[in-house]
Amino acid sequence: MNLTNRHLLLGVTGGIAAYKAAELARLLVKAGAEVQVVMTQAATRFVAPLTFEALTGNSVCTDLFDSAHEAAMGHIELARWADLVVVAPATADFMARLAAGRADDLLTTLCVATKAPVAVAPAMNQQMWANAATQESIKTLEGFHMLIWGPAAGEQACGDVGPGRLFEAAQLFQLVCEHFATGLFAGVRALITAGPTHEALDPVRFIGNRSSGRMGFAMAQALVEEGAEVTLVAGPVSMKTPRGVTRIDIESAMQMHSEVMQRVTTCDLFVATAAVADYRPQQSAAEKIKKSGEKLTIELIRNPDILANVASLENSPYTVGFAAETERLEEYAQRKRIDKRIDIIAANLVGAAEGGFESTQNALTVFWEGGQQQLPLTDKLRLARQFITLMSEHFYARTGT
Ligand code: PMT
Numbered sequence: 001m002n003l004t005n006r007h008l009l010l011g012v013t014g015g016i017a018a019y020k021a022a023e024l025a026r027l028l029v030k031a032g033a034e035v036q037v038v039m040t041q042a043a044t045r046f047v048a049p050l051t052f053e054a055l056t057g058n059s060v061c062t063d064l065f066d067s068a069h070e071a072a073m074g075h076i077e078l079a080r081w082a083d084l085v086v087v088a089p090a091t092a093d094f095m096a097r098l099a100a101g102r103a104d105d106l107l108t109t110l111c112v113a114t115k116a117p118v119a120v121a122p123a124m125n126q127q128m129w130a131n132a133a134t135q136e137s138i139k140t141l142e143g144f145h146m147l148i149w150g151p152a153a154g155e156q157a158c159g160d161v162g163p164g165r166l167f168e169a170a171q172l173f174q175l176v177c178e179h180f181a182t183g184l185f186a187g188v189r190a191l192i193t194a195g196p197t198h199e200a201l202d203p204v205r206f207i208g209n210r211s212s213g214r215m216g217f218a219m220a221q222a223l224v225e226e227g228a229e230v231t232l233v234a235g236p237v238s239m240k241t242p243r244g245v246t247r248i249d250i251e252s253a254m255q256m257h258s259e260v261m262q263r264v265t266t267c268d269l270f271v272a273t274a275a276v277a278d279y280r281p282q283q284s285a286a287e288k289i290k291k292s293g294e295k296l297t298i299e300l301i302r303n304p305d306i307l308a309n310v311a312s313l314e315n316s317p318y319t320v321g322f323a324a325e326t327e328r329l330e331e332y333a334q335r336k337r338i339d340k341r342i343d344i345i346a347a348n349l350v351g352a353a354e355g356g357f358e359s360t361q362n363a364l365t366v367f368w369e370g371g372q373q374q375l376p377l378t379d380k381l382r383l384a385r386q387f388i389t390l391m392s393e394h395f396y397a398r399t400g401t
Pocket residue numbers: 193195196210211212213214215216253272273274275276277278303304305306307308320321322323324325336348350356357358359
């Protein structure tokens with residue numbers, strides 16, 4: 001599972017099982033997650049913060065009133081930053097404080113202040129686990145919609161046998177992965193192209209187009225929200241990368257082609273939102289072209305058609321095209337769908353009031369073999385969400401999963 005760009009806040013409280021949290025931090029980092037560790041004072045008696053700092057590359061926060069940490073990322077910022085809070089191990093004392101809604105140290109404060117889901121992995125002596133007060137805390141935390149991961153039963157550090165062991169790090173890691181693997185496109189590996197391409201004429205000039213990248217970035221965000229692992233090959237645009245998306249920046253159609261073809265064999269879904277230049281200058285001048293005669297002729301040659309190349313692969317992923325047209329929307333879009341042998345195409349009118357290029361809004365007419373549906377004018381993220389919901393039915397009908 002790829003956890004790239006996922007923000008994990010790992011809370012560690014004071015129990016002998018705190019050493020297992022170090023292995024969990026290692027697994028999360030290895031899977032690409034960004035991990036911030038918050039320890040209670042008692043936890044630092046079992047494992048040194050330095051261990052987590054070395055594993056995560058981030059300094060460990062232990063104190064609500066630490067002005068250095070507050071200046072770097074304050075506790076409210078940290079609470080907002082998290083996609084998921086995992087407290088492992090969670091002691092009986094910590095759970096009781098959390099159940100009581102207390103915010104008397106940094107970790108409980110973060111749990112109270114965050115909107116992210118909170119998962120608690122209990123670890124304690126079996127008698128403490130069986131205690132009525134602990135069981136009441138667990139019920140209360142469940143009532144707060146917190147996730148309770150564990151405990152396992154077995155031999156304990158104190159020699160007792162019974163429930164109260166912290167889940168193993170691999171098991172907790174698996175639960176984190178499953179947590180993120182929900183949604184319409186859970187576990188689907190999606191590759192998306194977005195934005196324009198720039199075809200160099202000389203070191204300072206290029207042939208380009210008006211694509212802003214908004215539609216492609218909205219598709220990336222909508223897919224990642226639905227649990228897909230998204231890689232976005234983006235032309236030159238000034239868009240912020242949506243959280244959780246892996247971005248590769250390119251300039252030209254040839255570079256986009258190369259980046260896509262290197263990755264496409266390991267993806268399940270290919271979405272071509274980019275406005276790729278059909279032609280590029282046969283030669284890009286090494287030095288700036290100087291004014292000379294009244295006319296300048298530039299020889300252009302065809303760029304490879306990335307979408308058509310992907311669709312013609314033996315084990316091609318599910319292919320989604322876009323068609324930007326200024327007229328005869330249905331005719332031209334359907335022709336592209338059939339000629340490029342793609343599964344589905346979303347057509348938009350451009351150059352008019354309808355949206356399309358540059359605009360924050362768009363409208364799409366979606367065509368597939370034997371059907372079509374209109375998605376009326378709205379902002380591009382909402383439209384992308386509507387489109388991927390529609391597309392999911394066709395995607396699963398073809399891939400059969
Ligand atoms: O970026 P925005 O400002 O938000 O604008 C969004 C958009 C209008 C660019 C987008 O919604 C859109 O319509 N993208 C497709 C642009 C287009 O005209 O494509 P096309 O008709 O040239 O190509 C059809 C399909 O083939 C597209 O999916 C395109 O990505 C793909 N293609 C085209 C040529 C090429 N060499 N390689 C390709 O992969």
